[in-house]
Amino acid sequence: MNTLNSIQREAVQHTGSPLLIVAGPGTGKTRTITHRIAYLLSHHIAQPEQILAVTFTNKAAEEMRDRLTSLIKDSNVLKVLTIKTFHALCLDILRRDVGPVGVKTPFTILTEADRGYLIKSLLPSDCSLRKMGDTISRAKQNLLSPGDGRQDIAGDIPRDLLDRIYEAYQRTLDEAHLLDFEDLIFKVVRLFEGHEAIREKYQEKFRFISVDEYQDINYAQYRLIRLMAPSTHDLCVIGDPDQAIYGFRGSSVRYFYKFQEDYPTAKVLRLEQNYRSTETILRASRQVIGEGDVREGLWSGIQGTRWLTIARLPTEKAEAEFVVKSIETEVRGISHFSMESRKIDTSEEGGERSFSDFAVLYRINEQGKALEEAFIRSGIPFQRVGKAKIVDRKGTAQLLFCLRMLEPLGCGLDRLEFFNRKRIQGLKDGLNPLKITLKGKTVREKLERIYEGVDLFVSGNLKMY
Structure with a gap:
């Protein structure tokens, strides 16, 4: 607690009603949330299993857990805490209570590559794969089922085309025991809306909820939080409306501004001391963004270079x-x-x-x-962050598909013969002899045999449609 400033300390110690923390960049959002969780535990206000912290990325969840490791010495307590992304949380819930929403088990999460292949197999040749994929995602983020599509969701895609493709896409997922990424939250919201007993079970389980980067939630995520955290809960959300950057993914800052309407008894605190930037950077940011409510009071007291350099270059x-x-x-x-x-x-x-x-x-x-x-x-050493993952590189998805055909998991797109016929031509004749040789082999022997037959995958016989 000694490392916190007075406003951070007030946020950490607040209990008994919802809390909205308006936190500009570099003001110690993660430090405040982690100290708050540690405070709830050390003062026996909450039990470890009652605490839920929700983030947007796995990296943010890992960072939060790492910081809590230095604050909470009991490793058994750390194991019980639930610190997850929205999607990981919903995946856990569906694995426990999937039946009532009609999802067949065991289910598999559709990869982005397979999702693209599936949508493409359903599209007419003159329709953009990316545009249709984004539109279906946006529909699910707005909790719209096939046939519910609004024109503002459809954009310039004809409504009847969107309805037809979306319905065929969702039917295929259902038949193959598949969920796509957006289904995870969509299905849990529908589960909580339609089954009061299940909703109340999770409300009782997670009585202390923290949500990071609240300015970036979309409608489905907003509904999930509202269903899990009634006004009687100890809900803490933190974010900065000036840093809302995921509008293209369906998020909206209006849910941040709506928090006090949703929770009338909420306390609002503002973190204004920046620990990251010099005063020069803060003054420049106000000039670029404008005198917003959040940045107007932001200060650091860190002195540095008085001027910023702006270079205009031709290429x-x-x-x-x-x-x-x-x-x-x-x-x-x-x-x-x-x-x-x-x-x-x-x-x-x-x-x-x-x-x-x-x-x-x-x-x-x-x-x-x-x-x-x-x-x-x-000759300057460097590392580039955010390069394409190896699974997204050209050829990798095809290779993984071949491996699944050799050693099927019993679910997913591998079972859809009409899709497989369109996806890879001339595959069966090449793979069947190799598949026969794998029978009765150990995992190690199978991998060695596949490695020996790798020329099959690079011989040019496997053509993506």
Whole structure:
């Protein structure tokens, strides 16, 4: 508690009514939430199994759990706490209580690659796969079933086409015991709406709920929280309406502003001390964003460079070279290439910095490629965050599909013959002989045999439709 400022301490110690924490960037959101959970436990206000913390990403959940490890010494208590993303929480609920909403078990979560293949197999040739996929996701985020689609959801896709594709897509998922990512929250909301006993069971189980980044929730997530946390619950939500960035995914900041209407007894606190940025950065952010309610009072007391540099350059390549030069100047031109070519003036004042002190942000992936090339040319070590996952790379999905055909799990798209025929041509003749040789083998022997037959996958015989 000694590391908290007075407003953070007030948020940590507040109990007995819902709490809305308006927290600007760098004001210690995670620190406040984790200290609050630790306070509830250490003062015996809550039992570990009564606490639920919901985040948007696995990384945020891991960070929250890591910080709690330093605050709570009893590892058994940490194991009982529920700290999950919205989707992981709903997956757990469905595994326990899926029956009443008509989901067949065992069910499988549809991968994004398989989802794309399935939607494409249902679409007419002149319809955009991405647009249809996004529209179906948006419908589910708004808790709309096939046939419920509003025109504002459909956009420029004809309503009858959307209804037909959405209905066929959902029917296929049901037949194959599959759920897509958006189904997880959709199904749990329907479960809680239609089955009071199940809803009350989870309300009783999780009496102390914390929600991170509340400004980024969509309608389905909003309904989930409202169903799980009635006004009598100890609900704490934290976020910054100026940082609402997921509107393209269906989120809306209006649910953040609606919190006091939903919970009239809620207390509102504002975290305004920034621990991350200099006063120069904060003043600049106010100029860019405007004098909003949140940032108007934001302060740090951290002094630093008085000016920001804005460089207008003709090309992405020129931008990348400018970034390289700026970094090399700060680290005193460690790159031999830059010194020999006199790309920088080593007489310039530079700080005692290392390459790990720098982060470069860019708007689109194409800019990342130009930066990578510039760093490689200059010999600057770097790592790029957010590159495509290996499972999303071309060819990987096809290979995984082949492996599932060799060793089927008994559920999913592998069982849909009409889909498989369209998806990969000439597959059966190539895989059947290999499949026969796997019978009776151990897992290790199967993997070795598949590895020996890997030429099947690269011979060009497997053609995606």
